[in-house]
Amino acid sequence: MGMTMTQKILAHHAKLDSVRVGQLIMADLDMVLGNDITAPVAINEFPKFGKKTVFDKDKVALVPDHFSPNKDIKAAEQCKALRTFASEHSITNYFDVGQMGIEHALLPEKGLVGAGDLVIGADSHTCTYGALGAFSTGVGSTDMACGMASGQAWFKVPSAIRFNLTGSLNTHVSGKDLILHIIGMIGVDGALYQSMEFRGPGVASLSIDDRFTVANMAIEAGAKNGIFPVDDIALAYLDEHCPRKPVIYEADEDAEYERVIDIDLSKVKSTVSFPHLPSNTRTIDEVGEIKIDQVVIGSCTNGRISDLREAAAILKGHKVAPWARCLIFPATQKIWKQAMNEGLFDIFVDSGCAVSTPTCGPCLGGHMGILAEGERAVSTTNRNFVGRMGHVKSEVYLASPAVAAASAIKGYLADPAKLQEER
Amino acid sequence: MQARGSVFRYGDNVDTDVIIPARYLNTSNHKELAMHCMEDIDSEFIKQVKQGDIIVADKNFGCGSSREHAPIAIKESGVSCVIARTFARIFYRNSLNIGLPILECEEACDGIKAGDVVSVDFSTGIITNETSGKKFQSEPFPSFMQALIQAGGLAPYMVEKGKQA
Numbered sequence: 001m002g003m004t005m006t007q008k009i010l011a012h013h014a015k016l017d018s019v020r021v022g023q024l025i026m027a028d029l030d031m032v033l034g035n036d037i038t039a040p041v042a043i044n045e046f047p048k049f050g051k052k053t054v055f056d057k058d059k060v061a062l063v064p065d066h067f068s069p070n071k072d073i074k075a076a077e078q079c080k081a082l083r084t085f086a087s088e089h090s091i092t093n094y095f096d097v098g099q100m101g102i103e104h105a106l107l108p109e110k111g112l113v114g115a116g117d118l119v120i121g122a123d124s125h126t127c128t129y130g131a132l133g134a135f136s137t138g139v140g141s142t143d144m145a146c147g148m149a150s151g152q153a154w155f156k157v158p159s160a161i162r163f164n165l166t167g168s169l170n171t172h173v174s175g176k177d178l179i180l181h182i183i184g185m186i187g188v189d190g191a192l193y194q195s196m197e198f199r200g201p202g203v204a205s206l207s208i209d210d211r212f213t214v215a216n217m218a219i220e221a222g223a224k225n226g227i228f229p230v231d232d233i234a235l236a237y238l239d240e241h242c243p244r245k246p247v248i249y250e251a252d253e254d255a256e257y258e259r260v261i262d263i264d265l266s267k268v269k270s271t272v273s274f275p276h277l278p279s280n281t282r283t284i285d286e287v288g289e290i291k292i293d294q295v296v297i298g299s300c301t302n303g304r305i306s307d308l309r310e311a312a313a314i315l316k317g318h319k320v321a322p323w324a325r326c327l328i329f330p331a332t333q334k335i336w337k338q339a340m341n342e343g344l345f346d347i348f349v350d351s352g353c354a355v356s357t358p359t360c361g362p363c364l365g366g367h368m369g370i371l372a373e374g375e376r377a378v379s380t381t382n383r384n385f386v387g388r389m390g391h392v393k394s395e396v397y398l399a400s401p402a403v404a405a406a407s408a409i410k411g412y413l414a415d416p417a418k419l420q421e422e423r
Numbered sequence: 424m425q426a427r428g429s430v431f432r433y434g435d436n437v438d439t440d441v442i443i444p445a446r447y448l449n450t451s452n453h454k455e456l457a458m459h460c461m462e463d464i465d466s467e468f469i470k471q472v473k474q475g476d477i478i479v480a481d482k483n484f485g486c487g488s489s490r491e492h493a494p495i496a497i498k499e500s501g502v503s504c505v506i507a508r509t510f511a512r513i514f515y516r517n518s519l520n521i522g523l524p525i526l527e528c529e530e531a532c533d534g535i536k537a538g539d540v541v542s543v544d545f546s547t548g549i550i551t552n553e554t555s556g557k558k559f560q561s562e563p564f565p566s567f568m569q570a571l572i573q574a575g576g577l578a579p580y581m582v583e584k585g586k587q588a
Contacts (some may be wrong), residue, residue: 041451041491048578050585067449074449124489124513140491140517142577188436189483193512222483222511277436364445364488383487385440387463 002252004160006195009135009249010051013118021256023157029059030134031112032147033121035103035360036064040081041141042122046148054089055151061093061102061112061121062086066360071367101332101358104128104216104300105168108241109332112311115230115238116247120144120153124219125300125382131211132238133230133248138219158224160195161186162257165202167266172416174310175210176302176380176400179217180271182263184281192222194258197251202265203228208237209306216301217382220278252303270415273398276386284415294377295320295408296389297401298329298356300389305335309400312344314405314416320352321411327362327369328355353408365389371396378407424523424545426503427553428475431468432537437480438487438515443496445488456492457499460468474501477543480537481507485514494518504543506550508532508563516549519568522576528548528561545569 003011003018012018013027034042039062040211054060062082067075086094093112095101104125107113119126124138139153167180183190196218198211206214211228211376218226228234228307230248238246270284297303308330320326328348330336336358339345348355362369363381371377371390376397379389384396399407402416409419440464450456453525461468484507494517497505505518505525515555518525524545531550535541539554548563559561564572574580 035450037445037490037492041495044451045578048582050582054431072449078451122489122491124487126489138489140489140494140513140520142491142520143516146577146581185434188486189509192483192509219513222486224512252577285501364448366445366448383438383440385438385487387444388440392463 001256002254003310004195004255005229005249006135006160006197006225007157009116009118010155010157021157021159024154025157026152026154027118029120029147029151029153030117031059031061031119032144033061033103033107033119033123033126034144035066035123036068036075036082037066037255038122038141038144040078042082042144042148043085045142045145049146049149051149054091054148057090058092058149060091060148061107063095063100063106064092065100065102065358066364067366068359068371069097069357070359072362090103099333102300102303102360105303105331105335108132109334111242114198114242114244114246115234116249120147125216127218127223127225128212128216128300130211130215130218130225130227131208132234133228135225135227137225158193158195159258160197161259161261163196163198164200164260164262165199165265166262167202167264168205169265169268172402173268173270174400174402175206175213177271178265178268179214180273180278180281180398181268183217183221183278184271185370186221186280188220188277190220191218194221194223196221196226198226198228199251204231204233205265207306208233209304212304213301220382220410230389237278270400270403272403272413273384275384275395278384278398287413290376290397290413292324292378292407293375294369294371295324295326295404296329296362296369296377296379296381297404298331299381300331301361301382302401303329303331303335305392307380308335308339308344311401311405312347314402314419315351315353315409316347318351318409320408324408324411328353328354330358332358362389378404378413380404391407424573425542426475426477426576427542428473428477428503430535430537430539430541431472431476432535433478433480435482436486437464437484439490440487441495442485442493443490448490448492449547452570453495453499456496460496464577468513469500472500475503477499477541478502478505479532481532482509484510489513489523491517491521494521494523498523506531519571520577522572522574524563524572528559531559531561553588
């Protein structure tokens with residue numbers, strides 16, 4: 001029987017000719033990632049594995065991005081633990097404030113993940129790198145410690161859902177709308193323990209940033225990973241960023257999928273996830289009148305340059321509603337500088353937005369944009385659980401950068417296409 | 424290997440943000456984390472939980488973040504076992520890796536309510552609702568997983584295994 005793309009990558013890294021669904025394998029790792037929340041726990045666990053140093057100082061990445069720049073003394077101690085460990089073990093890929101970006105935008109940008117790689121990260125959104133044809137998945141701190149010590153991790157070979165994409169997305173509709181649409185359709189456990197493999201002629205119409213966004217939120221459907229084929233668009237990105245030669249795996253023609261879902265991209269509408277689950281979706285024409293207090297544009301899901309360009313194109317010449325705040329978080333230093341050089345910051349600041357240094361802060365209710373009781377935010381982030389962005393009685397509406405920008409202007413959840421018509 | 428205690432009962436999609444809100448993740452101290460366990464969906468939990476108690480929930484328990492702080496907070500609060508219809512995959516892995524036993528069992532979830540006293544035998548997979556007298560069969564842990572949980576998690580287990588080899 002044929003294998004899926006994911007199964008082939010797993011088999012190769014386990015030095016096996018083939019694998020089958022449910023098989024337990026021990027696989028070699030190309031990269032092990034941790035951040036300032038998860039790595040301190042892993043660093044405490046690390047000595048227990050009986051190794052004096054990490055398996056490969058070039059294959060561990062430590063990124064203090066969550067509560068940094070340090071939000072309080074405790075957070076500072078956690079970041080310090082990373083800094084000390086990185087120094088003691090001569091970790092090549094440690095990125096302190098100044099070089100730091102949001103990990104899942106930073107690693108591809110630095111060329112640290114490539115096609116065909118097997119990556120684990122102690123952060124659930126590690127699945128982002130599937131956009132580049134890598135198998136990448138989130139794990140906990142103990143797995144991270146074990147990975148740093150041994151260069152290996154065990155996996156149960158997943159079955160897969162195949163998403164057969166056709167057509168292309170309409171103006172103002174992006175990868176975020178596509179993945180919210182999918183999560184709304186299959187639910188927050190719709191792909192539990194499974195791979196989400198995106199295939200079909202529609203893939204070619206998705207930009208690499210759209211693919212990062214889609215793969216990033218595979219975890220919100222419970223998936224182990226999300227993965228795209230390595231086509232010319234992915235190769236162009238890899239050629240620019242990753243010095244290693246891409247290793248391209250393709251799903252076999254007779255690969256078995258538990259489910260095949262056809263999606264015509266031209267039918268996907270701007271989509272919003274209402275509180276308190278990413279699967280609680282409505283299309284923009286069905287949202288009703290939702291007055292908002294805050295807009296967040298950024299994160300590992302939507303803090304890339306094309307996201308900022310999309311938001312700026314909508315905000316240009318308009319003001320943020322007087323009762324609302326709009327916070328912009330470019331995901332990395334490089335994206336920050338690029339946005340500045342393209343004049344996007346002028347547009348944001350003239351509109352009344354605040355532009356921040358890269359951080360995960362507001363996405364998880366850490367710092368830099370916490371919500372008060374009863375407040376509502378439209379956010380381009382990835383989760384809207386109870387209390388996610390602040391007070392337990394606050395609300396988060398997940399949306400694309402275009403919807404978020406339009407909502408900032410209106411002060412209500414708003415359709416960017418309608419806003420355009422009004423102009 | 425056994426667990427026994429009274430039950431806290433929750434529904435579908437109990438996420439890691441309510442198990443341990445991110446605002447408390449500026450520490451990895453187990454006791455501090457446990458003080459805020461389940462706070463955002465059940466403020467009574469931490470006041471009432473006793474050593475050995477059991478959490479029973481419905482679908483997709485532990486969805487969301489990869490934070491190992493979630494099973495750590497649950498284990499440190501005194502909970503001896505979590506039973507659910509299904510678990511989110513990272514939470515599942517993390518729980519076993521830190522030595523918190525968790526079991527998937529649809530029938531047990533149908534037949535257990537809040538406050539029931541439940542016992543679990545991990546070697547046979549039998550879950551007994553002592554309040555109602557009903558028994559449920561879940562998949563027993565293989566012997567290596569029982570050894571891993573008894574050792575206190577993946578790291579001590581690997582070290583013990585290394586010594587034996």
